[in-house]
Amino acid sequence: MNPSPPPGAARPRAVLYLRQSVAREESISLEVQETSGRTYCTQQGYDVVAVESDPGISGRTWNRPAVQRVMTMIETGAADVVILWKWSRLSRSRLDWAVAVDKVESAGGRIESATESVDVSTSTGRLARGMLAEFAAFESERIGDTWKQAHERRVKQGRPANGKPRFGYIYDPDTQDFHPDPKTGPILTELYQRYISGEPMTGLARWLNLQGTHSVMGNPWTPVTVRQMMDRGFATGTFVRHGERLEGVHEALISWETWEEYQARRKVRRATKWEGSKKLLSGLVRCYCGARMHSGSTSRYSCAGYLEQQTRPHPGRLSVQRDTVEDAVMEWLREVAAEIDAAAPKQPARPAAGPRPDVLQRKLMKLQNRLDTLTVRYLDGEVDRETYERIKTTTKAESAELEDQLRELRVHGRNPVGDLIPDLLRDWDGLSVGVRRDMLSRLIHPVIVGDGYGRSGTILVRGLWEDRPTPADLP
16 A cells, blocks of 8 residues: 655545446446545545546457546646556456556556555565456456357357347347247338338338337437348348358248348349439449449439549430430330230240359359368468468358359249239339339349430340340440
8 A cells, every 4th residue: 555645745646547347247336436446545645636437348448438538647647646446447458458557657657456455666566466457357358258158159059149139029038039029020021021122221211210110229210220120131030140140049020032032132222222212213224335324303314424524435415315215114114025925925934144053053162162172271281371361252252242143043033024024014103113113123134325315226125034235235
């Protein structure tokens, strides 16, 4: 224990640093810590000039606002001594602890504990302080290991690593299981159906808020929070752990086919960036130079490449009437519908231009075998880490692309054009623009508008089961 200052001497200025642990078994209230710290300062003859606290923040991180302010006070001379409830309150990281002690002592300050008195002016005291700091780091690692084991045990049982609330489900703390919520479960199922039917995320958020349904945090929904919740896919009866989707023991609210359809719709909308647009063909029109064509607030589609002042080969006009392109698409739909009615559909049993599912599956297996072989060679020291990470990243990206193609083929097989086109034309007048556009994105490649926009034969429309059109295909 440090002696009190002699009579007449300036009283040391103390700043109390409090931190409430995130671990329940060692969580001591901030009030208890402050009371203990003030009592210690009175005994030592210190003036408390500030109290800083980091409630509910782990001692493993140094990125804590209050501890940074405390360090600044010592370095600027606003305080002379830092008072802790216990040494572990400052940090449970060996490196952060050493850096903090060095900063404080280099500035002429010192750190003291109200409940673990150590005289750091002696070598023995500094050794004791170091042992207490080491024990704090050990305790942190022990707690971390315990939580990790508990999480892994839950995952092996088919349960998420934690019991955080999930929209559409109720968590039972006794069985540690999630069960469908009779109220929000059906709403979650309907969200996927609405999105697949063409409703945008903005519409889904509006629908949820209008009926008074809030997020698990009790907040109104936004398009972002709706998308994040649906993208997790918990409603499929699975959950994600370290990037891998695992089978869960909780009941699914949507089928796997619905999930694949949702993912396919999400991919198309991300690529075309038209969600929420009021234009029928937003994201689905391309200039012959390769750039997208946007409509904005006008009645025409204009080449984005020209608008962005990029170098484009444009000997003709740079925009076309929206009605001209939309009429060409409608004419194409009617032609295909007529061929279907005449028992001569353009669509074969599977897309002629795309690879067969069995070919994609074999490619996927080869990539997985390549990754397994690479991992073994890396573990045997035959491949350096940089090469391993580079090839692993490339291989995983190729695998993800193949999985996307396989999913699209399965979705396409469940939604044959022979059914989609007649139904679309029959219900056209009663469908919203968003639903019409979503249905068209399942049927056609982006429309290409050729040189001399608007002339007969310069607008090219092709089905997804045909080769993707290129400017070279224009007449």
